[in-house]
C-alpha cells in the first residue's frame with residue numbers, strides 16, 4: 576500500500592516534457608494557447624543513402640506483390656470517394672474476431688482512432704491517464720482534445736504501473752490508455768494485471784488498450800485484447816496494419832469495442848479519412864496466403880529481436896525484455912552521445928534524452944552494425960548507464 580501511495584504521488588497532472596514548449600507565437604493570430612505551445616512536428620533525420628532507418632518501428636520487409644497489386648487496382652477508381660465506413664474490411668475483421676461489423680471501427684491508422692476516442696470522451700477539464708514514457712503521440716492528442724494529461728511513471732523495470740494508474744483515476748478522468756507492448760520500452764502488461772486494472776477502475780471510464788505491436792508478442796502471460804472482447808462494456812481494443820502487416824504508409828488501423836462507444840468515435844472522425852487504397856491493401860493482407868507470409872515475416876523479426884536482446888544483455892546493456900518490433904536501450908545521460916554514434920554508423924534511431932533510445936528491429940545487417948557500435952561504446956559508458 577505504501578508503495579502504491581508513493582507511486583500515486585509521482586503522478587503528474589498537466590504536461591509532460593514533450594508538451595512544455597516554446598512560447599506561443601501564432602503570428603498575431605489568436606490560437607488556442609495549449610495548441611500553439613505544442614512542439615511543432617519535426618521529421619526525424621533521414622537515413623543516410625546506405626544506412627538503415629530504425630526510428631519508426633516500421634516493418635523492414637517490402638510489401639507483398641499481391642498487396643501492391645490490390646492497391647494499384649484501387650487506383651483506377653480514385654475519381655470516386657471511398658466507401659465511408661470501409662464495410663468490407665470491417666466485415667472481414669468482424670468475422671475473425673467473432674463480433675458484428677458495427678463493433679469494428681476502421682481509421683486512418685490507429686493514431687487517428689486514438690484521437691477520435693479521446694475527443695469523444697474527454698473535453699476541457701477532463702483528464703486522460705496513461706503511463707509515461709509511452710507512445711509519444713498521446714500527450715499531443717490529449718492536448719488537442721483540450722483535456723489534461725495525467726501521466727504515471729513506469730516502474731523501474733520500465734513496465735506500466737497499473738496499480739498507480741488505477742489510483743490516479745478521479746471523477747475527472749474520462750479515458751485511461753494502456754499500451755501493451757509499450758512503445759518505447761517494449762514491455763507488456765500481463766492478462767492478470769489488466770484484469771485487476773479493469774476491476775479497479777470505474778465501469779463508466781473508457782479504457783483504450785493500444786495493441787499496435789500485439790502480433791510480435793510471444794509471452795503467453797501477456798494481455799491479448801482478442802480474449803477480452805465482449806467482456807468489458809467500457810473497453811476498446813486498438814490494432815493496426817502498420818507494423819506486423821507492413822502497411823505503415825497506407826494508414827489503416829482498427830478498433831473493436833461496444834457499438835455505443837464506437838458510434839461516438841465515428842462521430843468525431845474526419846469523414847472519409849480511410850481511402851479505398853488503404854482498405855484494398857488491408858483486405859489483400861488478410862487473404863490466407865498473404866497473411867501466412869506476413870506472419871512468417873513477423874516470426875523472423877521476433878527471432879532477430881531475441882538474438883539482439885541476448886547479445887545486448889551479454890554486452891552489459893540493461894535492456895528490458897522486448898515484446899514489440901523494437902528494443903529499448905536505457906542510455907540515461909549518454910542518450911544523445913550513443914544516438915549520434917549510431918547515426919555516424921548509418922543507423923537512425925529514436926532518442927528520448929535523457930532516458931534512452933528506441934531501436935526498431937530492421938534488416939539483419941543493421942543488427943550487426945548496432946551490436947558492433949554498442950559493443951565498442953559499452954565499456955566507456957558502464958558508469959553512466961542506469962542499473
Ligand SMILES: Cc1ncc(COP(=O)(O)O)c(C=O)c1O
Nearest residue numbers: 684685686710758787815817828
Ligand atoms: C503504441 C502505438 N500505438 C499506435 C500507433 C499508431 O500506429 P498507426 O497510426 O500507424 O496505426 C503507434 C505507431 O507507432 C504506436 O507505437
